[in-house]
Amino acid sequence: MSEGTNRKRVPNDAAVTCTLANTEYSYTIPPNVIAFSMRLRTGPGKYCYVSGASGTTYKTLPAGSEYFEEDIATPGDTPIYFQSTVAGDVMEITY
Numbered sequence: 001m002s003e004g005t006n007r008k009r010v011p012n013d014a015a016v017t018c019t020l021a022n023t024e025y026s027y028t029i030p031p032n033v034i035a036f037s038m039r040l041r042t043g044p045g046k047y048c049y050v051s052g053a054s055g056t057t058y059k060t061l062p063a064g065s066e067y068f069e070e071d072i073a074t075p076g077d078t079p080i081y082f083q084s085t086v087a088g089d090v091m092e093i094t095y
Helices: none
Strands: 013-018 024-029 035-040 044-048 059-061 067-070 078-084 089-094
Touching: 013 024, 013 078, 024 089, 035 059, 035 078, 059 067
Parallel strands: none
Antiparallel strands: 013 089, 024 078, 035 067, 035 089, 044 059, 044 078
């Protein structure tokens, strides 16, 4: 990587509480991120990249698993939408 790149090099952690079960929540990954991961602390859940679609058009996130995406270069803010089947669950996101 060249010195002129704007990619983030130090990981950042975020935690979003899903107060209600089966309700859509979101987190926005900032620009120039090269990788991210996410996992729910307790239950299974689902996620997508389109607002309002986490209950209909989604990918599943089984309990105890982690989703990881690498070799990306987010050109701008990239929102992730997600739900947990467990009220009070927390989505942990590292980027």
